[in-house]
Amino acid sequence: MIEYSEFVRLCRSSDSDERGHAAHLAALAYLDHSGPGDEHAALYAALIGFLDDPSVKVRAALAYGLLHSEAAPRPIIMALLQDSAIISRAVLQYSPILIDADLSVSIKTGGRAIWLAISQRSSLSHRVAALLVDQGDEDITLRIIRRHDIELDPSLLTTLAQARGSDAQMRGALLSRNDLPAPARLILVQRVAEALRATRIVKGALAPERLERLLRDGADTALSAIGETESCYARKDFVADLVVSSRINARVLLHAVVTGHVMFFASCIAELAGVMRDKVFTLLEGGSRASLAALFLRAGLPVSLGKVLIRLVIHARTADLADDVAARHYVVTAMTEEMIADHDGDIPADLQEAFAYLSEQNIALARKAARGVMRAFAHTTSLQMALPPAEAPEMLELPAA
Template identity: 30%
Template sequence: MADSGPADFLRAAALFLNDDWILGPLSISADFFAFAREASASARAAGVSSLICDYLHMDLSDDEALEVESILAVLLDDPSPLVRRAMAEGLAHEADAPRHIILALASDQPEIAALVLQYAPHFSDAELAEMALITSVGPQLAMARRVPVATSICAALTEAGAPCVLIELARNEKAQLSQAIMLRMLERVGEEGRLRDALMMRADAGPDLRLRLLEHVSGALSAFLKQTGWLSPERTERMLREARERAIVEISAQADDVNSPIHGAAGAALSLVRHLRGQGQLTAALILRALLCGDRLMLAAALAELGERPLERVLAYLDHPAGHAFAALYEKAGLPEAMLPVFIAVLGAMERFPRAAGAHPDRTLLKTALRACASLPEAQRLSVEAYLGRLEAESMRLQMRQLVPSRA
């Protein structure tokens, strides 16, 4: 070989492995290093792959297996990364691979370390979490792709990882992300649209997280529209407000779903309402939209929060919307007095035509609400009718979109 470095290394390795104090004269090491002493780096890498294959799949004696492990330990210092990469590729998926070899490879160059950090089952969660805090982007990406990724590792990657690492982690369905970790991701790199998309797609994203995501998206869209000047400020504000309302109602409906992995409908509804109240977004229009989409629970949670009553008692009041108890609670919650007949009428219609909560207004409930508007004072009637008219148009557009594929 032109380069004397590998030859000198392999000559020393051969002498080391044939020392009598280890196992005496050993044919495997002698044969391997006799070949490797004159071989190129790529040939040595191929030889290592063959050696690992024999180690894993042939019926070696204990002495022979120990000899191969000794050869691999020496080759951790091979000057060519091709050789060490071949070791990582051959051992990364193998539970029977020597642990000390795997740990050493995990500290090698990033592209070599990444192979074992993504696949090798030898690491404890604590070891991976510690490495996540100190290693570079390549190995962090590899850890983010593991199946599964424990919560402690997710937390470490979230604190130390680059945006691309957080995106990869959020896309990994087997990553055990708590709500706190996902909120921390959003806090760190919420301006990254790919992260927001990945978090929104997760089945375990809770209402609080989805609301935060909505706020980020709404803020970005508002800034864009103001910059372009495509719409008047008033129209921009109304469009964004109604888009937020649609998204909030959808989030609420998902939280109410008994099949949802974040199920805990009552607690989720109260948490959602408290967040909205704190942000100044818990309006009568939003509550009415949710009710028209079949979501009684959001109305109940809003009345419980605003009226300072237990949710269970409020739900009982909703079963008798024409009664004095419901009217008194509605007044205590501070909702618009003029709209009380609309809420009573819609709740009554829901008793006659029950439906599951959804993301879009129900046309039967909309017609009921519009009829109830007739009893309102003119100023309130015109405002509520205009709002309900926009909801009806939205419902019609959705119905038309659903019909188009069936006709194609």
């Protein structure tokens, strides 16, 4: 407690520390006031008087007392916002009184220090966050992207992925967001593949052809996995965009089935054929060969590719292709052998892409399925490895001297 006479003495003191103490006391008393109206008015007048104090320490003490309160007088907060840089930044970072319009003006007229202060506020609207990103400062943009409490517009995230996806830090920040839209995620996967392709240690570890196959397979898997997630949430835009941009081809369709991403496959066929996805899914689960052939024909697929997909779908009905690598390897092997047998080893030109894909998958899946098999077998058996008897080295016959 302090008497008003003592408070007035502190206000008139030549010592800036004492005046600062008075300013802070006046701010606390105003915010916690529950007495008569004239007392409240006097405290308000005292706060306004401290705005004209020549010492920045006094004005900072006033700001410190009001910063975090929603009951702080807006005129005083706005005056402090126009004060020295250290006070202005503190107000921008902490005051709940400021609204989006206030922050937007400060962003447009201020510099990096102002943007940094605003980016550290406890909460930001998507409008203010987008405006901060629009300033083009890399560090500020990263701070905004890494704040998962801020909802950002999907189009903004897609634009950032397109424009800044080659930067590893930005890529990581974007990929860590749960609200990253599917198109942006696909763009970033492509940027990751490009970065790996150009990385010296990766190029030195794998032959160019094998590296290209691995990256292409990874990109296909990412595409079908993203599409599967979008299809499970009944979001049609992703698949529709793929169809419009002509990114749905034989390889994508085959890979979707082989990896067990049936919802994505059904969405692709439904979009191409112009039918309901539920109907397509029902046909995939139990439709006859004739009904599947009619469906694929309506989707605009070549007859030869449709026959391959029919066989693959029928195989997939009896195998867990999503999680069982061995089952996936068995199905791909069976498909490859059937295609060779059907065409007597002379694969038609219109099936070359599908056959090449299945052959690639056969090798890759064989590697995956074989990992750990011998180690597991060795731990469960006491047999010795049967080897052919070693042949005696042939003796050289030298002529007599």
